Amino acid sequence: MSFSSSAFMQLYDSVNSYLEAQCIWLANTPGGTYIRESIWEFPTIEGIHVMSIAMSVGMILWFDLRLLGLSMKHRPISEIFRGVYWYMVGGFAAAIISGLLLFWAEADRAYPNIFARLKFLALLFAGLNILYFHVGTQRSQSDWDNSPTPPLRVRLAGFMSITWWVVVISAGRLMAYTF
Amino acid sequence: MSKDLFLPLFDWLGKAPWSTAVADSKYAFAVIEVFHLFGIILLLGGASLMALRLAGLTMKEQKVSEVGRQLGWYTFAGLVLMLVSGVLMLSSIPNKYFHSGPFWWKMGFFWPGVLFHFTLYRKVTRSDNTPYGIAVVTAFLAVVLWYTTGAFGRAIGFF
Numbered sequence: 001m002s003f004s005s006s007a008f009m010q011l012y013d014s015v016n017s018y019l020e021a022q023c024i025w026l027a028n029t030p031g032g033t034y035i036r037e038s039i040w041e042f043p044t045i046e047g048i049h050v051m052s053i054a055m056s057v058g059m060i061l062w063f064d065l066r067l068l069g070l071s072m073k074h075r076p077i078s079e080i081f082r083g084v085y086w087y088m089v090g091g092f093a094a095a096i097i098s099g100l101l102l103f104w105a106e107a108d109r110a111y112p113n114i115f116a117r118l119k120f121l122a123l124l125f126a127g128l129n130i131l132y133f134h135v136g137t138q139r140s141q142s143d144w145d146n147s148p149t150p151p152l153r154v155r156l157a158g159f160m161s162i163t164w165w166v167v168v169i170s171a172g173r174l175m176a177y178t179f
Numbered sequence: 180m181s182k183d184l185f186l187p188l189f190d191w192l193g194k195a196p197w198s199t200a201v202a203d204s205k206y207a208f209a210v211i212e213v214f215h216l217f218g219i220i221l222l223l224g225g226a227s228l229m230a231l232r233l234a235g236l237t238m239k240e241q242k243v244s245e246v247g248r249q250l251g252w253y254t255f256a257g258l259v260l261m262l263v264s265g266v267l268m269l270s271s272i273p274n275k276y277f278h279s280g281p282f283w284w285k286m287g288f289f290w291p292g293v294l295f296h297f298t299l300y301r302k303v304t305r306s307d308n309t310p311y312g313i314a315v316v317t318a319f320l321a322v323v324l325w326y327t328t329g330a331f332g333r334a335i336g337f338f
Contacts, residue, residue, distance in 0.1 A: 042337075043333070043334060043337040043338070046333060046337075047329075047330045047333045047334065050216075050219075050329065050333050051223075051326055051329055051330060051333075053220070054219050054220055054223035054224060054227075054326075054329060055223070055224070055227055057220050057224065058220050058221070058223050058224015058225070058227055058228070059224060059227065059228065061220065061221075061224050062224070062228055062250075065253075071249050071250075071253070072241070072246075072249045075240070075241060079238070079240055080238075083228075083237045083238035084228065084237070087227070087228075087231060087237070166217070169213065169216055169217070169220070170213045173209070173212055173213050173216055174209055174213070177209045
């Protein structure tokens with residue numbers, strides 16, 4: 001039996017064509033067409049998307065640098081977290097809403113794009129990194145909250161966060177070049 | 180002020196050795212633009228947090244000068260990264276930028292932004308006894324100047 005006809009590949013092909021059809025349908029709904037063909041709306045949403053990424057990633061960066069012991073190292077980690085949290089959440093909300101609107105308009109072109117897939121994958125890993133930090137690493141926070149240079153696993157969480165956001169931003173910018 | 184005044188500068192940048200290197204490469208422009216974005220994250224992220232602190236909206240446990248000292252170098256690095264990558268992009272297609280409306284609007288906010296950054300902003304973020312009113316005006320200017328610069332920058336790609 002050849003590889004392409006294996007059960008796995010058949011499943012992959014059917015999921016793939018299903019998702020592709022959904023993305024084509026989504027982009028051609030009246031809303032998607034309206035955003036895509038607009039003169040001002042699309043660039044405005046795109047502008048909001050970039051500025052809200054600057055706000056959200058720009059905020060999370062200070063927390064990550066604190067985890068790494070590279071900035072504000074003489075302040076408690078929890079204090080830096082409280083300082084950036086709501087602004088970061090606000091920025092992310094704006095980035096996600098504007099990003100979904102952009103995806104709505106260009107879902108058919110984003111679906112097969114390698115950079116778009118990379119961006120979504122990196123977003124997933126950024127989310128998993130936050131989840132792992134929250135449910136695992138953070139349980140011992142009282143031991144290292146005041147530490148100027150926290151333990152390796154804490155620094156690693158900060159490093160991975162910066163890494164995933166670098167991939168998200170790079171892939172996001174490059175997908176627009178390859179549409 | 181006529182933009183024609185800047186024509187010799189654009190001509191010179193277009194003939195610079197790095198200009199053809201960027202223009203001839205398939206990926207250079209895209210990669211440089213990604214680094215331009217990293218610069219924006221550092222500068223706008225730093226200026227945003229600093230502005231929030233100046234307005235008394237966050238990190239009040241730390242003195243203004245303390246936050247300023249911690250963010251200062253990252254923000255400065257962002258500015259340098261943006262400027263270098265920006266000049267490289269401009270040099271590769273000077274004609275496009277010269278005839279782009281949003282580009283000139285962007286410059287109209289960027290250079291006052293740079294001037295502001297090294298004067299009022301620098302002074303206020305290094306001091307702990309700035310009157311609250313002046314601190315708020317400084318915060319407002321930082322946000323407006325840098326975010327407007329960013330928005331017009333994004334618009335260059337569209338208009």
